Amino acid sequence: MPGNHLWKGMASQRRRRRKRRGSFSSLLLILGVLSLIGIQADNHKHVIQFTTVGTGSSLLDHFVVDFLDDVQVFSYNKYNQQLLAKQAWISQALGAKFIAKTRQKLVEHEKSFLWFLKKLMQNETKHDVNRTVQIFVLCEIERNSHIGNEIQIAVDGQDFCLLDEEMGNWIALMPEAQSFKPILTSTLWTTQREHYMQEYCINTMKKILQHSSIKKNVPPEVTVSHYESMDGITTLSCSATGFYPSSILLHWQKREEIIVAGKESSSGILPNADSTFYQRITIELPPEDTGTDYDCVVDHIELGTPKAYPVRVKYPKKRSWMVTLAILGVVILxxxxxxxxxxxxxxxxxxxxxxxxxxxxxxxxxxxx
Structure with missing residues (x-):
């Protein structure tokens, strides 16, 4: 999906801006545990991503992608101006009237994005240069109660400004964003934003979830492998695939002790084509460590409790020469x-x-x- 890498980067930057205490490794563990707890406590998030490419006079491209719990729900682009649901039952759950109203809002958004580009480029000498504007909107509920919103705007792949919901104000992250703050903080725009978040982000999510679960939970399929290179370095690999939801924890342990040493790497949580997810972790061991007594521990809601998958070390056939000598001895005899x-x-x-x-x-x- 276009722009997906940017949204991951933006999410990472948002997390870095938040205040944290404790060591980085401890924080990762805590975040992972909280993520799993959130899923078990009926935690759901709704993400709407707007992407516009254009100049100060026209839009070359404008599309919207809508996700609920990491699964695509809707899409829209300026060429057909249709709000397309990934599954028919989603449109039925929301109703034809709501779909038509939402589609009309998205058509009107094209004018708003063109206005944004004009204001952004009003002091530039070259008005025919393409600029890319992206808006990330997120709302989150837990046990059917609203627990948070996020709005972030990026221009040409760089953070432009964001809404600090805790402080209740907009933070300019680029000098050009200062001129937009009076508009963003105005009473009229604030009222419209709050109405939009409630009706199109929170209520839409609740209606879909009340009708049916967007996707059934699926446990991961786990594969553990052992590889020894010619230079004596042993590499252990553990992959989990086909799981949903995306919250998962993978780590190595040796004799029930969590591994903190070694050259570890992770693919991160990646999407599969069927809307499930994939993650792979590896660890490189020193030459003196053969990789015995290692387990890959996987923690996912569908597994119930964390499950350990042992490493099966395949030793080379050291007795082959003995067999050869035995055969030769029989022939001589x-x-x-x-x-x-x-x-x-x-x-x-x-x-x-x-x-x-x-x-x-x-x-x-x-x-x-």
């Missing part, structure tokens, strides 16, 4: 027995014990019998 038997026969039939028994003698004697 058989030949020795044959040679002894022939020598005994020849001695019995008049051959001198000092005569040399050749391979030809053995072959001829065997043919004679």
């Amino acid at each position: 058989v030949l020795s027995c044959v040679a002894s038997f022939i020598m005994w026969k020849k001695m019995k039939t008049g051959y001198s014990i000092h005569e040399c028994v050749t391979l030809e003698d053995i072959q001829l004697d065997l043919q004679g019998h």
Whole structure:
């Protein structure tokens, strides 16, 4: 999806701006646990992403993508000006009147984005340069109660301004954003924003969730592998795929102790084509560590309690040379027995014990019998 990498970066920057205490590793663990607890407590989030590309005089592109709990719900673009639901039952749950009203609002948004571009570029000498404006809107509920909103605006991939809901004001993150603050903080715009968040972000989410779950929970399929390179470095890999919701915790442990050493890496939580998710973690061990007694521990709501998946270490076949020697020994023994038997026969039939028994003698004697 276009712009998805930007939204991940913006979310990361939002998190960095918040005040935190404690070590980074402890914070990651706490955030993961809270995320899992949030899912178990019927925590849901609704995200609406607006992306516009244009100049001060026209819009070249304008599209909207709507997500509920990481699953796409709606899409809209300026070319067909239609609000398209990913599944028919979603439109039925919201009703034709609400769909038509929302579509009309999105058409009107095109004029608002064009106004934004004009004001943004009013002091620029080149008015035909394309600029990209993106708006990230998020609302979140827990146990059907509203617990928070976020609005952030980006221009050309850089944070422009954001709404600090706790402080109740807009924060300008670029110098150009200062001129927009009087409008954003005005009573009229504040009232419209609050109405929009309630009707189109929160109420839409609640209506869909009351009709049906957007997607059933699915447990992860976990695969653990062990690889030893030529230089003696052992790498352990643990992948979890096909799970939903996206909240999951993966970590390594050895003899039930959490691993904090080693070169660890993670793919992060990535989407699959079927709206499920994937994550892979690896750890590189020192040469003296063969990777035995390691487990990949996976914590997901559908597993109930955290589950440990052991590493199966496959040792090379060290006894293959012994098998080869055994076979060779049997062959030598058989030949020795044959040679002894022939020598005994020849001695019995008049051959001198000092005569040399050749391979030809053995072959001829065997043919004679």
